[in-house]
Amino acid sequence: xxxxxxxxxxxxxxxxxxxxxxxxxxxxxxxxxxxxxxxxxxxxxxxxxxxxxxxxxxxxxxxxxxxxxxxxxxxxxxxxxxxxxxxxxxxxxxxxxxxxxxxxxxxxxxxxxxxxxxxxxxxxxxxxxxxxxxxxxxxxxxxxxxxxxxxxxxxxxxxxxxxxxxxxxxxxxxxxxxxxxxxxxxxxxxxxxxxxxxxxxxxxxxxxxxxxxxxxxxxxxxxxxxxxxxxxxxxxxxxxxxxxxxxxxxxxxxxxxxxxxxxxxxxxxxxxxxxxxxxxxxxxxxxxxxxxxxxxxxxxxxxxxxxxxxxxxxxxxxxxxxxxxxxxxxxxxxxxxxxxxxxxxxxxxxxxxxxxxxxxx
Amino acid sequence: xxxxxxxxxxxxxxxxxxxxxxxxxxxxxxxxxxxxxxxxxxxxxxxxxxxxxxxxxxxxxxxxxxxxxxxxxxxxxxxxxxxxxxxxxxxxxxxxxxxxxxxxxxxxxxxxxxxxxxxxxxxxxxxxxxxxxxxxxxxxxxxxxxxxxxxxxxxxxxxxxxxxxxxxxxxxxxxxxxxxxxxxxxxxxxxxxxxxxxxxxxxxxxxxxxxxxxxxxxxxxxxxxxxxxxxxxxxxxxxxxxxxxxxxxxxxxxxxxxxxxxxxxxxxxxxxxxxxxxxxxxxxxxxxxxxxx
Numbered sequence: 001x002x003x004x005x006x007x008x009x010x011x012x013x014x015x016x017x018x019x020x021x022x023x024x025x026x027x028x029x030x031x032x033x034x035x036x037x038x039x040x041x042x043x044x045x046x047x048x049x050x051x052x053x054x055x056x057x058x059x060x061x062x063x064x065x066x067x068x069x070x071x072x073x074x075x076x077x078x079x080x081x082x083x084x085x086x087x088x089x090x091x092x093x094x095x096x097x098x099x100x101x102x103x104x105x106x107x108x109x110x111x112x113x114x115x116x117x118x119x120x121x122x123x124x125x126x127x128x129x130x131x132x133x134x135x136x137x138x139x140x141x142x143x144x145x146x147x148x149x150x151x152x153x154x155x156x157x158x159x160x161x162x163x164x165x166x167x168x169x170x171x172x173x174x175x176x177x178x179x180x181x182x183x184x185x186x187x188x189x190x191x192x193x194x195x196x197x198x199x200x201x202x203x204x205x206x207x208x209x210x211x212x213x214x215x216x217x218x219x220x221x222x223x224x225x226x227x228x229x230x231x232x233x234x235x236x237x238x239x240x241x242x243x244x245x246x247x248x249x250x251x252x253x254x255x256x257x258x259x260x261x262x263x264x265x266x267x268x269x270x271x272x273x274x275x276x277x278x279x280x281x282x283x284x285x286x287x288x289x290x291x292x293x294x295x296x297x298x299x300x301x302x303x304x305x306x307x308x309x310x311x312x313x314x315x316x317x318x319x320x321x322x323x324x325x326x327x328x329x330x331x332x333x334x335x336x337x338x339x340x341x342x343x344x345x346x347x348x349x350x351x352x353x354x355x356x357x358x359x360x361x
Numbered sequence: 362x363x364x365x366x367x368x369x370x371x372x373x374x375x376x377x378x379x380x381x382x383x384x385x386x387x388x389x390x391x392x393x394x395x396x397x398x399x400x401x402x403x404x405x406x407x408x409x410x411x412x413x414x415x416x417x418x419x420x421x422x423x424x425x426x427x428x429x430x431x432x433x434x435x436x437x438x439x440x441x442x443x444x445x446x447x448x449x450x451x452x453x454x455x456x457x458x459x460x461x462x463x464x465x466x467x468x469x470x471x472x473x474x475x476x477x478x479x480x481x482x483x484x485x486x487x488x489x490x491x492x493x494x495x496x497x498x499x500x501x502x503x504x505x506x507x508x509x510x511x512x513x514x515x516x517x518x519x520x521x522x523x524x525x526x527x528x529x530x531x532x533x534x535x536x537x538x539x540x541x542x543x544x545x546x547x548x549x550x551x552x553x554x555x556x557x558x559x560x561x562x563x564x565x566x567x568x569x570x571x572x573x574x575x576x577x578x579x580x581x582x583x584x585x586x587x588x589x590x591x592x593x594x595x596x597x598x599x600x601x602x603x604x605x606x607x608x609x610x611x612x613x614x615x616x617x618x619x620x621x622x623x624x625x626x627x628x629x630x631x632x633x634x635x636x637x638x639x640x641x642x643x644x645x646x647x648x649x650x651x652x653x654x
Contacts, residue, residue: 052550073556085547089569098565099555146555 002061003028003186004049004154009058011044011210018044020210021058026203029184033197035233036207042190043158045207049188050079050156062153073102075154078147082159084139086131086146093118093127096145103150117149120179137168144179157189161196173199194234198222206230228355231279231348237312239348240285240322244278251278251349256318258297263347265360276358279348282312285324287332288341296341297322301334315340397627403620415627424603424611425628431518432607436586439522439529443582444575446526447533452563454534455541465538472531480595483524487511487596511597514604521605525592529585533578540574541567576650580643587636608632 004026011019019041026032034042047053049060051072059066067075078099086095094101097114105113118124121141131139140160147155160176161169177200180187191197197204198218206213206221206229214226225231231239243254250259260278280297288296299315299322306312311326315338324340332338349358397415401408419425454465471479486493489509498504510520544567552566590609593599599606599614606614612632616625 047550050550050554052553072550072553077554079551079554081547081551083545083547085545085551087548087552087566087569090565098552098557102556102558102561146551 002026003030003063004188005059005061005064006045006049007059007061009045009048009060010056011041011048011053012056018210019048019055022210022212024205024212024215026186026188028186031180031187031189031200031202033201033204034188034190034207035192035194035197035204036213037192037233040207041210042192042207046079046156046158046188046190049075049154050077051075076152077154077156078150078152079156079158080140080143080147080160082162084131084143084163086139086142088131090130091127092123092129092131092134092142095131095142096127096149099146099150113149114145117145120148121145121175136164137172140164140172141175144176148179148183153186155185155187157187159191160189162191162193169196176200194236198234204234206233224357224359225279225348226357228277228279228350231350231357235281235283237282237323237325239279239281241350242278242280242317242320242322243275243352245275246273248273251276253278253297253317254320256320258317260295260297260347261344263344263349263359266349266358275352277350277352277355279350280322280342280346282323283325284342284346285322285326285340286342287324287326287330288339290339292339292341294341295344295347296339298337298339301332301336301338304332304334393626393629396622397624397630399623401622403617403622403625408623411623415624416631419615419624419628419631424606425608425631427603428606428608428611431605432587432589432609435518435522435525435589435605435607436583439525440579440582440586442522442526443530443533444579446530447535447578448537448571448575450530450534451537451541454538468531468534470531471528472535474528476528476591477595479528480524480592483520483527484511484596487520512601514602517597517601517605521593521596524596525586525589528592529582533575533582536574536578537571540571544570573650576643576647580640580647583643584636584640587639588632608635 002025004024006022006024006026009019009022010017022041022045024032034045036042044053048055051067051070055068060068062076087098090098093111093114096117097110100110100113114127115124118127121144123138123141123145126134126138126142131142134142140163143160157176161172164172173196179185180200189196189200198221201218203215203217204221205215208229214221214230216224216226221230221234225234225239228241232241244251244260245254246252246262247259249262251262252259254275285297290298297317299317301313301315302321303314304311305314306328309328311328311330311332313324313326313330313332315322315324322340326332350356351358396408398410398412399408400406400411400415450468454461454468474482487510489495489507489512492507492510494510495504495507499507508516510516548566549562552562557565588609589607590613593605593607593610594613597605599610608628609632612625612629615621615628619625
């Protein structure tokens, strides 16, 4: 039985179609991340699940029951907002317990639930404070507490970490992961941050222009991107995408003499010759000898940036840029010509027209 | 350029304004204080110094006490009604519906009208012979015969309060509407998910955002209502049987109708003092509210 089922959800504002038929079924305990850039429809979808927006078509089921006609409070969901959305006049304790208060849970029971939740989130000492007296991270914990205390069937998170600074964001990410592992709750989490998506999700739905571009586990999304968009969106630095051409059993990089063997799982039925896009992740590239066998590219080193853990190297092949993430102490000179090798499995081919992967399913 | 010169230049630039202010506000105020200690008439005698006799007479007089009660009643009832009506109107105009923008613009109309025009309009509505109110109430079967709403001591003040509310609730509505628009959407959404109904959402979520701006509206409106003159002067001139005689009307009558400049001045200063106390109390309240936020 699915904990949450999204069936062909559509949303139109006049002539503008922001959601073009979304289908996702979520098992109990799954952590689904809706990932995409702003305007892709991910927040609209979340608001529709929450009941804060109405879909133009489709259905949503929680535990086999359609919830579209139900009021947000009757949907057995809890939501954490990007802006925390704490009630400014109430103490932390009352903020957390407000949902229970509105549901007329007896005071003693409510107080115990609030205390337990506060202990879980390590904010017991803040219970008497007002939100204005809290730091961003503390406010976010209160907002999460407000959702947790009600023990709903589905948790909705709308970019909950994007107002935090980088260090705090990482801490809270780990905290969320810990909570999820401990509580085994079903979560739908919206973000544009691919690191959050990769680290938190059990499944990621990459969204673009109101459609799901790819739905899969983080490993699938990273290792087998279904489209050029997914390939470019997930991964930092993004995947290198080069113009190329299929010639027989080889791929020739445009405006160069560099040729690569066609990957074994290449779907020959779609394209047998002509232009393609080649994708290689920067972290798949290694420095190699010119004489080394296997897949390799020769490129001219342009810029090197030491980030600490790695040396991000930018080089050019036939006027096209590629980025390689090399070990930090790699000896390289700007302007030199270098060979970069990689596993054949790390090579991705995409149809330049449709952007779809040419890998056999 | 030295700081001294900048400061000198600032004073020079402000000089014309200061001259105008001293001559139109400062000097009349000082002269009013002087007058209030004399028995001067409006025309003719310069008057002689009588000490605090004017103040004693005015404060002890039944006219003053009655006017104070009338003014307080007028201010409390009209401001309270304006606040409630204004907030309700703002809540309504904050909803999404077709024609909202037009309605918002229309709502400002009563407030934008000159008070004299508004007062005249309401006099027509209350007219004992052909007024719309009489017609409406008779046709609804609520009254048997036409009444003189402004001519009966029992109804005149209430009729005035209604007219004043109609004119001034849009100001409160405008302020409340602006405050409503500042309530973060996420917070109302959170309250919705938390299961708060319309009343609880208003009380716990929206009201904290409205309180500050409404306090400002309350201060402005109370002080204005306490000083009310024009609408009453046009509609009833303080009558019938002095039932709508507020402090400002009393000051006018004392100084200009009875031509007693000395006692009129003392009365005017008493009103000024009362309004100042009111303003100071509100200012303290505002400061405390700002400190709490």
